Amino acid sequence: MAKVAFIGLGVMGYPMAGHLVKNGHDVTVYNRTTAKAEAWAAEYGASFATTPEKAAKDCEYVFICVGNDDDVREVSVGSEGALAxxxxxxILVDHTTASASLARDLAKAASERGIGFIDAPVSGGQAGAENGVLTVMCGGEEKYFxxxxxxxxxxxQSCKLLGSTGAGQLAKMVNQICIAGLVQGLSEGVHFAQKAGLDIPLLIDVISKGAAGSWQMENRATNMGDGKFDYGxxxxxxRKDLGICMDEAKSNGASLPVTALVDQFYADVQKAGGGRWDTSSLLTRLK
Structure with a gap:
């Protein structure tokens, strides 16, 4: 059993922190909305704190899962941040999908205090978090990992060290780049199938077992056919994630033409009021 803090109780963090309790760890949580932290503590019979600094006190491990680079900075190196x-x-672990440069900054800030750091963005979505089967991509020193x-x-279900600090975030960028192209291709395929009058569930059952198969196809295509996007x-x-990918590409010289195009397609979905729809809602702009 370890004494840990978990900072950020969104759709991912809430169940992730719960799994820590279920696995016997002593957990204290912090969330910007205190009512959510109170509800989590009541559900899991654990503790909550009113600042990241208070949550992290005397903990062996502190996990962060918030929204973006600025949020991470606020809860880690801010005036009442965990590092204080x-x-x-x-050891500080950041599960947020953020920039590689932020990971390096946090590793430096932690090291100056004699604290370890691992950047560890996750993949698997809300369902993966709830079922405890996330893929975790890590960067940092072997001893901390x-x-x-x-x-x-x-x-x-899978947790791998992929290199030095920042490697986890870079791996997550690759993950999002691949997903962007996959979802656009899947959207066009479902759109074509609808126009051709095919039975979408039957179609997906067949082609998902072949070379076209993917997680996106098995978990999103049927709902796409039904026009259901209010989840995920x-x-x-x-768009936040793809922005990070394209910023990094400017630095390393990578060419991302499809990613840039799909990012603009997502901008169209936002303009249509779908900012909170699942990423599979790319299909809607084809109709």
Whole structure:
């Protein structure tokens, strides 16, 4: 059993923190909306704190899962951030999808205090978080990863160290780049199938077993055919992620023409009022 803090109780963080309790860890949570932290603590019989600094005090591990780079900075190095109270030898883990440059900044800030750092963005969506089967992509020093991996396993089916600090965030960028192209292709396929009068569930049952198969196809295509988009990973968040990818590409010289195009397609969905729709709502702009 480890004493841990979990900062950020969104659709991902709420169940992730719950899995830590279920696996026997002593958990204190913090959330910007205190009422949500109180509700989580009541549901899981654990503790909550009113600031990240208070949540992190005396913890061996502190996990962050918030919205963007600015949110991470606020809860980690802000005036009441977690690093202010973390003990020497403890480890800070950031599950937020953020920039690689932020990961390096946090690693430096943590190191100056004798604290370890791992950037560890996740993939698997809300369902993966709720079922404890997330994929976690990590960057940082081997000794810190080895220490924290058994705790992360509370909500992960796969947790890998991919390189030095920032490698986890770079891997998540690759993940999002691939998803962007896949979802656009899937949207066009479903659109074509509808125009051709095919039975979408039957079609997906067949082609998902072949070379066209993907997680997106198996988990999104049928709902796309039914026009259901009020769930899942929001377009607003995907555009944030793709923005990070394209900013990084400017730095490393990568060419991302399809990613840039799909990002603009998502902008069309936002303009149509679909900012909180699932990313599979790309289909709507084809109709």
């Amino acid at each position: 109270s973390m003990s020497k030898g403890s 080895a220490a924290v991996e058994p705790v992360i396993d509370s909500y992960a 990973f929001a377009v607003n968040w995907m």
